[in-house]
Amino acid sequence: MNKKKHILVLPVNYPNPANTMAGTFFRSQVNALRESGHTVGVISFCLLRISELKHISYIDQLETNNEIQLCFPAVPKLQPLNHKIRTLLTTRLIKQYIKACGKPDVIHVHVYSAAGAAIWAKEKYGIPYIITEHYSHFANNQITPYFHQVALRAFKNASTCLAVSRSLGNTLEHLFDIKFTCVPNIVDKEFTYQPCVSSQYGKFILNVASLTKIKNHKRLINAFEQVTRQNDSVNLVIVGDGPLKNELQCLAKKLTLENRIFFLGKKDKTEIAKLMNQAQLFCLSSDYETFGVVLIEALSCGLPVVAPNVGGIPEIINSDELGILCNLSESSMAESIKICLKRSINKKNLMLLASSKYSHSTISKALTETYSNIE
Template identity: 75%
Template sequence: MNDKKHILVLPVNYPNPANSVAGTFFQSQVNSLREFGHTVGIVSFCLLRISELKHISYLDQLETKNEIQLCFPAVPKVQSLNHKIRTQLTTRLIKRYIKVCGKPDVIHVHVYSAAGAAIWAKEKYDIPYVITEHYSHFANNQITRYFHKVACSAFKNANACLAVSKSLCNTLEEMFHLNFQCIPNIVGPEFQVLNVSESDYGKFILNVASLVPIKNHERLINAFSIVAKSNNQLNLVIVGDGPLREQLDNLVKSLGLSDRVYFLGTQNKAKIATLMNQAELFCLSSDYETFGVVLIEALACGLPVVATNVGGIPEIISDSEFGCVAKADHETFAKSIIEQLNHRTQKVKVSCKSKSYYGSIAFLSRLNQILNSVL
């Protein structure tokens, strides 16, 4: 069998004119597949808030002959209707894609809610599809009855079901009584050991995460307040934005840390890679993570991590060279930070070892094995 395939990717989100960082790890996978020699097309459907539509001048965007993106206004608070609209319009985009680029050998769906059009394409064109699940709400039991039914159909009709961590595989197997195989996310080439200038933030701990409840920045900030008492040269840099920004800023002020905690908002990959090379330690204080792409990005930059012992995180921090997992209370988290700061790390060794697990070669080897079993 020819190893080079025509793969159509249906991601749940993808970088778009309103949000350049949406689904960037899907984009990293696409780029790696293309570098290997596969023909890879993308059909992405991006539901945007009405306020976001001002950032784009047209809804239907054809970037290249094999990348079709439709940005569409979401109906507020009616997720089931948005899903039905997404499925219907994506089937039209697939028709258009096949007319322009030909019939793909296989479709790769990322996240169950994007699978409706793949089911249709399998029935109409006899195109097999595989699905990779990333969604944390399965483990948190936050799936509505409607979307549980959608997920069941997505997984049942797939030729292969994948998930980004063994933890998520186990959860999905228990819920849907199907076999799931683990293929971790890929680390992008931007993340590597770099020669960088001194930071504007002095010595600092780094966090990169959306400012939303599940990321639990409150835990991290409270832990840092303990660490800061014994290390007056250390600062905390938080990259990301979200609805909790004002609340977290108020917490920082109440702890007297306004001059030591920096909120940088959303940053691009190049900036994040630079910060990861400048930081002393990476911290992720989430209540749950199916995988944690930022962790493998930090490790690829040679930066050790301290992260909560939840979901798929222990699968990544399986080597003491990579850092440690910590209990969820902020006192224990602070203790783990202090201990890790005192541990000497060989950056190049950490980077090389992590890329052997999560680099493009490892990812392509795993995925090619799956695709060859399907075709």
């Protein structure tokens, strides 16, 4: 039987006053570990943009929840300096945490850039750490020389290196010559199949993603326009916000689809889960995804998926029952949507398949085994 551990989690981001949806899957994993009997603490250091400076805060919940959070302003365009500030301040929070909660058995770092303080704690207190890597920029070759060295040091000093997909793990093994084990992200309990009444949006395709370049909503909207040429009864609902919102709304208007494409902005998990239970199909149009938490959330609600065959996506959509993988062209996405909309779907079966791989119990069991193997 695996011994229960005292685990300190250092996530690269976490729900905070500036963004309550930031890093929610880190919190989900923390909750799963606590449910399985581990003592879990969190030190979250959240860098704020200039527009978020009103949310500068220090939240000490050590007595009630073993958690400390510091929301701190980032220095624009000086990422190495931000990283050094983050590491220094997090080491101070670790000292405070140990004084209040005791020395953890292991530190679990999420994303290499949060590992500096864990390396310090390993050297000062002898606390081993593991690291889970999520960052897509390794595959896109967008890591600067400075952060390449930061990542190399983070991975080399870790007792175990994990990646959220085998695809990302292979990339990291090639770049750093270090073994990575795949432990996927977790799906939260809000996302489950619930028979739902009809929606105010009629029959619709759902997308949930930030409105940024890499998510490529332009591809999705143009593909949807091709679908509408043969289907006048389906709409498109897009959840998320970002810098491309106005541009995408203008594209919808240009295609005369402003009455069939609904931009809902940010929604919380409960609202997203409700939409997933109402939708006919989930469609992701990203150029790249290391994993795609939103895909397992959709599947857990019994919603089939159309998504590009890139990154870690084919590890999730690995059978026709779960959905269709398309290439990166608008026409391929449109044809895949048309096919998927005509299929008969067993929603309960999709939910069970997703739960067996990404549930709280499944992922916490995999992590417990990882912690137990640390010497």
